[in-house]
Amino acid sequence: xxxxxxxxxxxxxxxxxxxxxxxxxxxxxxxxxxxxxxxxxxxxxxxxxxxxxxxxxxxxxxxxxxxxxxxxxxxxxxxxxxxxxxxxxxxxxxxxxxxxxxxxxxxxxxxxxxxxxxxxxxxxxxxxxxxxxxxxxxxxxxxxxxxxxxxxxxxxxxxxxxxxxxxxxxxxxxxxxxxxxxxxxxxxxxxxxxxxxxxxxxxxxxxxxxxxxxxxxxxxxxxxxxxxxxxxxxxxxxxxxxxxxxxxxxxxxxxxxxxxxxxxxxxxxxxxxxxxxxxxxxxxxxxx
Amino acid sequence: xxxxxxxxxxxxxxxxxxxxxxxxxxxxxxxxxxxxxxxxxxxxxxxxxxxxxxxxxxxxxxxxxxxxxxxxxxxxxxxxxxxxxxxxxxxxxxxxxxxxxxxxxxxxxxxxxxxxxxxxxxxxxxxxxxxxxxxxxxxxxxxxxxxxxxxxxxxxxxxxxxxxxxxxxxxxxxxxxxxxxxxxxxxxxxxxxxxxxxxxxxxxxxxxxxxxxxxxxxxxxxxxxxxxxxxxxxxxxxxxxxxxxxxxxx
Numbered sequence: 001x002x003x004x005x006x007x008x009x010x011x012x013x014x015x016x017x018x019x020x021x022x023x024x025x026x027x028x029x030x031x032x033x034x035x036x037x038x039x040x041x042x043x044x045x046x047x048x049x050x051x052x053x054x055x056x057x058x059x060x061x062x063x064x065x066x067x068x069x070x071x072x073x074x075x076x077x078x079x080x081x082x083x084x085x086x087x088x089x090x091x092x093x094x095x096x097x098x099x100x101x102x103x104x105x106x107x108x109x110x111x112x113x114x115x116x117x118x119x120x121x122x123x124x125x126x127x128x129x130x131x132x133x134x135x136x137x138x139x140x141x142x143x144x145x146x147x148x149x150x151x152x153x154x155x156x157x158x159x160x161x162x163x164x165x166x167x168x169x170x171x172x173x174x175x176x177x178x179x180x181x182x183x184x185x186x187x188x189x190x191x192x193x194x195x196x197x198x199x200x201x202x203x204x205x206x207x208x209x210x211x212x213x214x215x216x217x218x219x220x221x222x223x224x225x226x227x228x229x230x231x232x233x234x235x236x237x238x239x240x241x242x243x244x245x246x247x248x249x250x251x252x253x254x255x256x257x258x259x260x261x262x263x264x265x266x267x268x269x270x271x272x273x274x275x276x277x278x279x280x281x282x283x284x285x286x287x288x
Numbered sequence: 289x290x291x292x293x294x295x296x297x298x299x300x301x302x303x304x305x306x307x308x309x310x311x312x313x314x315x316x317x318x319x320x321x322x323x324x325x326x327x328x329x330x331x332x333x334x335x336x337x338x339x340x341x342x343x344x345x346x347x348x349x350x351x352x353x354x355x356x357x358x359x360x361x362x363x364x365x366x367x368x369x370x371x372x373x374x375x376x377x378x379x380x381x382x383x384x385x386x387x388x389x390x391x392x393x394x395x396x397x398x399x400x401x402x403x404x405x406x407x408x409x410x411x412x413x414x415x416x417x418x419x420x421x422x423x424x425x426x427x428x429x430x431x432x433x434x435x436x437x438x439x440x441x442x443x444x445x446x447x448x449x450x451x452x453x454x455x456x457x458x459x460x461x462x463x464x465x466x467x468x469x470x471x472x473x474x475x476x477x478x479x480x481x482x483x484x485x486x487x488x489x490x491x492x493x494x495x496x497x498x499x500x501x502x503x504x505x506x507x508x509x510x511x512x513x514x515x516x517x518x519x520x521x522x523x524x525x526x527x528x529x530x531x532x533x534x535x536x537x538x
Contacts, residue, residue, distance in 0.1 A: 199427075223506055249481055251510075
């Protein structure tokens with residue numbers, strides 16, 4: 001029996017018998033999720049919402065999530081609200097320090113404030129990465145100081161990207177944009193959020209950009225996504241993420257558990273790559 | 289044991305899938321402890337010779353199914369003499385139900401032909417599977433953009449056909465529907481952390497069916513969603529198999 005078959009059987013057995021899936025059943029790795037939010041989750045406070053998310057994580061054997069964005073979801077938050085959103089994430093991190101890490105939400109339309117917020121939350125705080133969403137397309141020169149700051153602290157950047165056949169929003173980045181950014185910042189660790197949504201195009205777009213990783217969150221669990229990403233990019237450039245609570249942890253985890261993969265590749269995707277990416281930051285913060 | 293109510297044979301036109309040959313599909317299902325699979329055909333979405341599609345589906349289910357595959361023929365009520373296709377599905381191919389794709393076949397649920405089809409199928413005691421979509425409309429092929437089916441007329445329609453055995457596939461939350469509407473839903477496109485638990489709250493555990501949209505989707509995504517939702521053992525058993533078995537035996 002292959003490792004691949006073994007893992008699938010264990011998932012099934014666990015489901016039918018009731019107890020939570022443990023990482024030992026998923027593979028020999030801790031499962032880390034690079035893309036998680038406090039939105040679309042029940043609870044009045046960040047602590048309550050994170051507690052709700054941890055309930056779902058426990059059922060699936062997900063050890064840790066990279067948390068970003070607060071609530072309500074704001075596409076182009078002004079400084080005061082950006083700070084409030086990051087404060088919400090900081091509260092959730094304090095409540096669940098062993099189950100979370102934080103990515104600071106920044107807005108390239110407010111560069112100076114974003115740099116201050118990076119210092120507050122990453123340099124001087126517990127956060128370990130940067131989250132950029134849809135305020136401005138990521139090929140814009142305004143991103144350069146933010147990326148330079150992230151590079152200087154070896155902090156990865158999770159950038160939302162989509163290639164929507166019905167048209168992107170005005171500030172919504174595409175994988176083409178992240179490739180431009182990667183060329184300007186070859187030392188940056190850039191994570192192409194959602195693999196561009198249209199993953200068959202997204203993977204091709206970022207293929208030659210070696211400092212761009214793809215994360216698989218927030219799209220339908222269409223067969224073939226993970227296999228194509230591994231074939232074209234190598235397992236070392238593919239990262240599991242869910243985009244929970246708007247998406248199900250499970251529907252996205254199923255992309256990795258259902259893919260035809262060697263165990264080593266599956267473990268890299270489920271957490272190995274992310275831990276390697278974050279290793280300098282975690283060491284610096286005494287979290288390794 | 290699992291009964292998967294949302295499986296398809298043949299080829300998806302826009303990519304090859306890991307189990308798009310009948311033998312591979314059956315092997316994949318058996319490996320995952322699926323003991324029954326309500327099986328449609330991707331060809332039924334795109335082909336005009338629906339009678340040929342359904343005959344092939346019935347033959348493949350017999351030849352490769354090993355007792356697992358139950359054929360659900362496609363009906364396109366916009367094709368001439370679709371009633372004959374319906375008759376053949378039941379009388380010749382012994383199918384327990386049919387599958388509809390209104391958005392790909394060019395009608396909406398307010399079209400009187402849908403109510404007529406629902407009534408005829410109900411009279412024949414056929415299960416009707418209504419696929420709300422096949423994929424995210426943001427990621428469709430640029431020359432094949434098909435918006436999802438507007439399900440808002442359903443609540444009113446099923447009041448007029450109380451004996452209908454209607455299953456919605458590939459939908460998000462069924463807005464406007466409650467347990468009293470007696471509409472079933474699969475969970476293949478139910479999203480959000482704990483989304484299946486919310487669906488159970490909305491339409492009751494007795495109306496939620498396990499459906500994976502395999503092989504177009506990863507089977508494990510549907511399976512893990514059941515796990516994520518923390519259903520009781522009784523609810524899980526109902527969703528994974530019992531509801532489907534009961535619906536077919538009604």
